[in-house]
Amino acid sequence: MKKLKVQKISLFSGIMLALNSLIGSGWLFGAGTAARVAGPAAIISWVLGAVIIISIALTYVELGAMFPESGGMSRYAQYSHGQLLGFIAAWANWISLITLVPMEAVASVQYMSSWPWSWANWTHHFMKNGNITGAGMWVVILFMLVFTLINFWSVKLMTRFTNLISVFKIVLPSLTILMLVVVGFHPANFGHSVGTFMPYGSRSIFEATAVSGIIMSYDAFQTIINMGGEMVNPHKNIVRGVLISMIITAVIYIMLQVAFIGAIDPAMLTKGGWHGINFTSPFADIAILLGMNWLAILLYMDAFVSPFGTGVAFVATASRALAAMTHTKHLPQWLGRLARRYMIPRFAMVADFVLAVILVNTFRNWSLLATVITGSTLIAYLTGPVTVMALRKMRPDLKRPFAPKYMSWLAPVAFVLASLAIYWTMWPTTIQVILVITLGLPIYLYYEFCYHHTAWGIQLKSSAWLLCYLIFISIMSYAGSEGFGGQDWVKYPWDFVVIIVVSLLFYWWGTHSHLPEVDHVAEEVNQRVKL
Secondary structure: OOOOOOOOEOHHHHHHHHHHHHOOOHHHHHHHHHHHHHHHHHHHHHHHHHHHHHHHHHHHHHHHHHOOOEOHHHOHHHHHHOHHHHHHHHHHHHHHHHHHHHHHHHHHHHHHOOOOOHHHHHHHHOEEOOEEOHHHHHHHHHHHHHHHHHHHOOHHHHHHHHHHHHHHHHHHHHHHHHHHHHHOOOHHHHOOOHHHHOOOOOHHHHHHHHHOOHHHHHHHHHHHHHEHHHEOOHHHHHHHHHHHHHHHHHHHHHHHHHHHHHHOOHHHHHHHOHHHOOOOOHHHHHHHHOOOHHHHHHHHHHHHHHHHHHHHHHHHHHHHHHHHHHHHOOOOHHHHOOOOOOOOOHHHHHHHHHHHHHHHHHOOOHHHHHHHHHHHHHHHHOHHHHHHHHHHHHOOOOOOOOOOOOHHHHHHHHHHHHHHHHHHOOOOHHHHHHHHHHOOHHHHHHHHHHHHOOOHHHHHHHHHHHHHHHHHHHHHHHHOOHHHOOOOOOOOOHHHHHHHHHHHHHHHHHHOOOOOOOOHHHHHHHOOOOO
């Protein structure tokens, strides 16, 4: 019998796949929204967002290099803290991934609905009052089906498609930056003092980081980690792929914000300030005002291409995350089956598609879907810093291709930054996302009571820190400062001080509540690592 050759993803294809995920619908709206919230200080918001996500990503890079497997981010917490914590983290992460697919489809349709050409009038009925209409919903479902089918037939087809689109997605933002700087750049827009650079105070910087899609725009680094088992030389290329793609993305986003701020007509700022800047299609509208209609056309095209490419990439990532969750046997095993010819989780893709259709019919606009993604992603990311340091305490002898000495201080910093970013998503978003995450617990409990009967004392002891943390951050979000949706019982910036101090206590609790032994599956995966 002829042995089938498993197709592997090269470093270049992995970087292109990550960029395809990272540069999605966020760049087209993020700069405009952030400038409206924070003025020129929005540049700091993008830098802050990059610092937060890169610090979190580095903890997962160490884990990904130790355990190069498809859907790996759904398992790491289980390796150090057991199945209950692993399930909660994996479920939260999967919720964020599966929500990204309909969000990008909605973004494509939303942009289509504003196409300015006369022949495209039929698209104007896809949106009404900011929500997808019945007609638009059919187009959204069609796009999600195409996203799925491109992944359905092989890794090779998916990577060729993403390589092509990723090049376009890098070139057009770069061209936009260049043209706006050359044609219409006003240095005075950045202010001449701290007060004019930061017209709405320091709090607006953190608010912009959360509400402008900045965190969400950066958080797709896990694409490479979740496909680690399918990469060439994963012990080296996971590290390289994540860092290279994140640095490229951060530079593009920060420069886009600089170009946007500099391109605003000073006369517009005189009338209504930065709060008065409200473009429907920010970069395309500015291009038209500057007389660059050709650039506006390209931007309208990219407003379709960027979300489309990101949707394709996240079908791949979400399906592998769901398939990986079946290994703990708390979900139906058929979800984890791989198609023999292509070695891809087709059943998981079909299940994700059905659930994405349900999600998009429940949350019918981009901002609602983005809200669910940001909160659930950050909660899942809390386990990364805890797990990486817990594993160092438990098994310092495990193979670690990437084991920087600075991880001992970076891990608690990453945990604190993730906690602050969760708080910035504002009440009532925090409690809504936590409730969505807890919907997975009945499924876990069903399989646990029917089939596993694991010692509950051990599971609760190793998971209690996160369960208590979720209660704390919910209360803090409600009681926190008015600027972040709270009751203003704890005023800014004292709310930040409370979160930082208490988060460090939860981090200490988490790193000291690990299992007595590392999960045996982790050891088996780690043995395959080549140093």
